[in-house]
Amino acid sequence: MELEQLKQLDAIARNGTLSKAADQLHLSQSALSRSIQRLEAELGLALFDRTKNRMELNDAGELAVERARAVLAEADRMQEALRARRDASRVLRVGTCAPAPLWRLVPAIAEREPNLVVMPEMLPLKELEQRLMSGSLDFAILPYVPDLSTMLSVPLMREDLFAALPEGHPLAGRDELALVDLDGETFLIFAGIGFWREICERHMPRAHYVVQHDYVVFGQLAQTSPLPGFVTNTPESGRMIGGRHIIPLTDDDVHVQFSLVAVNRPNFRFREFMVWLEKRLALEN
Structure with a gap:
């Protein structure tokens, strides 16, 4: 029948x-x-x-x-x-701790796998690690190189944090600063900066933050606001500088090497993509 x-x-x-x-x-x-x-x-x-x-x-x-x-x-x-x-086979689930590595990763995915739909999520580090291990993420972007006995890892990019101080700020003439030098200040920041906020709060427990959730509005305010802020050495972040003084920070944890990480499971479907990506990114560097 x-x-x-x-x-x-x-x-x-x-x-x-x-x-x-x-x-x-x-x-x-x-x-x-x-x-x-x-x-x-x-x-x-x-x-x-x-x-x-x-x-x-x-x-x-x-x-x-x-x-x-x-x-x-x-x-x-x-x-x-x-x-x-x-x-599900057409979806790539990527968790990240910061926005900039996604800006580099997504165009590479589109070049290699144009039929994949990237589903990114900004997550705290602990949750990133847990969800990667549980299998609810295909990839995690982490600010360190993991234990490679159980993981596959590709160096993705380096990012450094800088203080962006307005004209007339008492520390604007310094050649370099530590975050503790800025503790107690009020900063203008974008909500989607990921784990950079955790670093700032750890080094500056008495600081305050004016958080802007709209990226376009944040960009406009960054050009005119008297509040200090932060930028990184990525082209996207550089557009937010305006007339500010960009000062290097000396703290070790503001200089980050991001890794694209996956669990080394049998039949991992993106293994060839990671090999290709590592070669592709090496050509850019």
Whole structure:
């Protein structure tokens, strides 16, 4: 028997007549009747009581419809599961602790795997590590090189944090600063800076932050605000400098080498991509 015959049997039961079922299925009545007759022959018994102008499900037919619907429902679940598997294979789940590494990674993914959909998430470091190990992320962007006995890792980029001080700030003439020198200040920052906020709070526990969630508005304010802020040595961050004094910071943890990290599992589907990416990024450096 075929799934199509079970669908036809269900349609007859739902519509009540052969003619209405044929209309719904876009079949002629004669074609539908022949298909049901073949099904009955295969099952070895009649499913309908037939008169000259009418056919009604008998007890065997009622049982057949019940079981047919169960088979059709299971077939639908199988198709949904396979569609979900297919769609998942087109999605790349990337967690990151900072925005800039994504700006470098996403164009490379588009170049190598144009059919993949990148789903990025900004997450705290502990959650990044946990979700990477659990398998709910394909990749994590971390500010360190992990234990390579269980991980695959590609050096992604280096990023350094700088203080951006407005004209007239008492420390604007310094050649370099430590974050502790700025403790107690009020800073203008963008909400999506990731783990850089954690570093600032660790070194400057008495600092305050005016947080802007809109990136465009933040860029406008960064050009005119009297509040100090921060930039990094990425081109995107550089647009926020305005007329500020950009001063290097001496703290060790503001100089970061980001790594693209994956768990070294059997049949990891992006292994070749990581090999290609490492070569691709090496050409840029």
